Amino acid sequence: MQNIDEFNRLTLEILGRLYEEFPNEIFISVNEFYEDSQATSHLDTFAGTIEFLRREGYLIYESGTDEGVMFSGMQLTMRGLSLLERVPDSVSDGKSVGKKITDLVRSGMKTVGKEAITETVKMLFSAS
Helix, strand or coil: CHHHHHHHHHHHHHHHHHHHHCCCCEEEEHHHCCCHHHHHHHHHHHHHHHHHHHHCCCEECCEECCCCCEEEEEEECHHHHHHHHCCCCCCCCCCCHHHHHHHHHHCCCCCCCHHHHHHHHHHHHHCC
């Protein structure tokens, strides 16, 4: 279950950052998401999350290191932007999925409960 929890957290942080920076291309490194001592042990999950989001059509990137430590030229695709711009029927405050994600990320992912992260990811992908 730990990989799923990390995937959920990384998905929100990565898509949230891409949404805030859109349409600009960005550079992302594993060190932005983990302390140096933890980065190596989470490298597979970090790179796997980015590759999953790329294969599903939510983001693109120009290049990445073979080890998956960093990715440059990363940007939301139209599919990714459309997903984040949607306002699900279940949302009463009228905020888009992207706005909810950026609010959650800004509040500090370490203070947000696992359940809130999981529910937000479910809302994200149920909108697609």
